[in-house]
Amino acid sequence: MKAIETRFLNKTYGSTPVVDGINLIVKEGEIFGFLGRNGAGKSTFINMLTGITLPTSGSFSLLGVDGPSERIKKHIGVMPDYSTLFNSMSAMKHLKFLSSLSGRSVSVAECQHVLKLVGLEEAGKKKVSKFSFGMKKKLGIAQAIIHDPSLIFLDEPTSGLDAESALHIHKLIVSLQQQGKTVFMTSHNLDEVEKICSNIAIMKDGGIIKSGTMDELRSYYRSAITVQLKHDPIPAGEAQKLYAWLETAGTELQKTPAFTTITVGSELKIAEIIRAFTNCHVNIFRVEVNEPSLEEMFLAE
Amino acid sequence: MIAIGKREFISMFKSIKSIIIIAILLITSYYSAKYSEILATAIALTEKEMANIHTVGLLFVLMFFGQLFVMGLSHDSINKESHERTMRFLVTRTSRLRILFGKFAGAWFFWFASILVSFLLISIFSLKFDFFIFSQVIALSTFQISLAILMSVVVPKPSITMFLGILIGLLAPILGAWIALTDNTWISWLKFASPYYYLVEDNYLFLIIFCLAGLMLAAAATIFNRREF
Incomplete structure (x- = not known):
């Protein structure tokens, strides 16, 4: 009712x-x-x-x-x-x-x-x-x-x-x-x-x-899920391929030897990213997901 | 409506103004009734006036100062609640008509009780209770309360209604008596809207005063229903 x-x-x-x-x-x-x-x-x-x-x-x-x-x-x-x-x-x-x-x-x-x-x-x-x-x-x-x-x-x-x-x-x-x-x-x-x-x-x-x-x-404001991964250094042979894929998976990619940060549009992408790192034999130690707060959405309007 | 009326009734008894007004009514009733024999010898009166000599003092006060007293106590009956925004609590819980008639009922019972006690006090000396005069006085009070409620609905600011209340309270009996008694044809038609005309007639036409009060309350209700708080 x-x-x-x-x-x-x-x-x-x-x-x-x-x-x-x-x-x-x-x-x-x-x-x-x-x-x-x-x-x-x-x-x-x-x-x-x-x-x-x-x-x-x-x-x-x-x-x-x-x-x-x-x-x-x-x-x-x-x-x-x-x-x-x-x-x-x-x-x-x-x-x-x-x-x-x-x-x-x-x-x-x-x-x-x-x-x-x-x-x-x-x-x-x-x-x-x-x-x-x-x-x-x-x-x-x-x-x-x-x-x-x-x-x-x-x-x-x-x-x-x-x-x-x-x-x-x-x-x-x-x-x-x-x-x-x-x-x-x-x-x-x-x-x-x-x-x-x-x-x-x-x-x-x-x-x-x-x-x-x-x-x-x-x-609705989905372009703002930020994922940060703490991981082992990516092997040199795999890095180029992995980063090329990450560029297509999301935006605002930031990379350091131990951390990768990327903004994605869907929670489904998070699983894909973890899988991509695993496939490259890179150990992941921590995954931090920051969703947009209501305040951020509100201010966006 | 009962809750609002009860609150209005009790709050009216609690103010200093109301205590002073009740004191004026009771003292006037007591002494004018007690010394009515002296008054009767001092002025020439008809037989009928002689019969009602005990109530003369009270009637004088109510006829000439009644509107002022009513305005003094009820000029901000509605607009004070709007001004202080407490009206918001009332209108979200009950109908606007109930608020208006609750306020009216509270004030009406206050005056009914005060006038009844005054008449009972007079009856100690006169050894009778004149229901006709009592009803006339209640009719006049009903008119005066309705006018105060209407003013409180129409004018949103209590400070302005206080000023207007004093002005109307002082002018109403003077203008009312003039309109009721004048032969000026341009003015005299207004007598039908004046309670004093029906009181001067001294018959059951005074019941029309209740109708006039009802019209004013209906106008107040129409305006109040459109008010925003």
Whole structure:
């Protein structure tokens, strides 16, 4: 089943399209990463899906229900960007109030459980006005999951968090997926998207320029798998033949007596290269494969 | 809607402004009722006015300062949430209509409770509870709250609604009374939009005030549904 489906979703301010006819499908149970530079339109896209802003044209459905729909709201959890929390409330009251708005009254124990999940177990009675930025961020995530939604939107969930807290949130997001929930998140932290997202879309100038699994995206930008081999010196009689073949197998060939580095377009080529060295009776001691990081792909765009 | 209404109701009781306003209502009700006999001897009144002499003080305060009080407490009821972006949490969880009517209901029950206590206080001296006047006052408050909610939806900045609220609060009773009583044909048609006209009529026409309030809430809901946060 599709958790999110958008059809030519469009948002225009004046004559400027901020989101330009996006068609996107997110399957249930996956962690979907939405990438893009500042101003690419990521937040506007999420805001339209969650009812914060209204689409100019196009349509969408969430969990199979055409939106914008009031009845779907109790099944979604949202951590909007740039939001301020209710400063006069404690974390516990916050969760109880927002959960009741979603039509689910939660017990103190449930609130404590969710606060513990985000690492705020000691701050339940503390007023939000006394929270640090990181604590507010964690409470933002807590309020998005307190009512046990099936679909969770997280806009930059770990920005501003220290490394330990970010790792904690990553684990939480993965555990939510393991419970069968769908997580749709935007991030500037490309490493985290690469680590935890099963599918990714890259947004630029209001449109999606590429989407797919990490492997699909890598194969799209496939010319960048770098292989470095540490080996015995190549016998003089074999070197010319081997290097001639390597020139055809890949690009950016670098050779020293003990190391050979080459950039190939497919993982299959790695096996062929190793076989070619073995056929020339050259012992290989180490093979290092460097795939393009998401950041490198992202910057390439 | 209940959660939003409850939060609005409780938060209104917590502010210093509301405590001062409640104090003004109760003190006025108490002393005007207590010394109503003196007032009755000082001015010439009809038999009907004499019968309601205990409520005169409270009615004076509500007629002339009611709109100012309501604006003072509810001018930023909606736009404060938008301005501070907490509205984003609300609109992603419940319908905009529920938010709007929750806010309205919270304010309405605050005024209902405050006015009810004032009337109960008066009834100690008058030994009766005048449901007709009470209903008229509630109708006026409903109109005033709806106007405050509409303003808070239309104007996005709380600082501007605070200024406009004071201005409207001061001008509304003066203009309202003038429109209701004037013979100027160019102006007098506006009386049908003024709650004071229906109150001056002193009959069940005051129920139309609830309709006017409903129209303002409908306009507020239409605009609010198109708002972006």
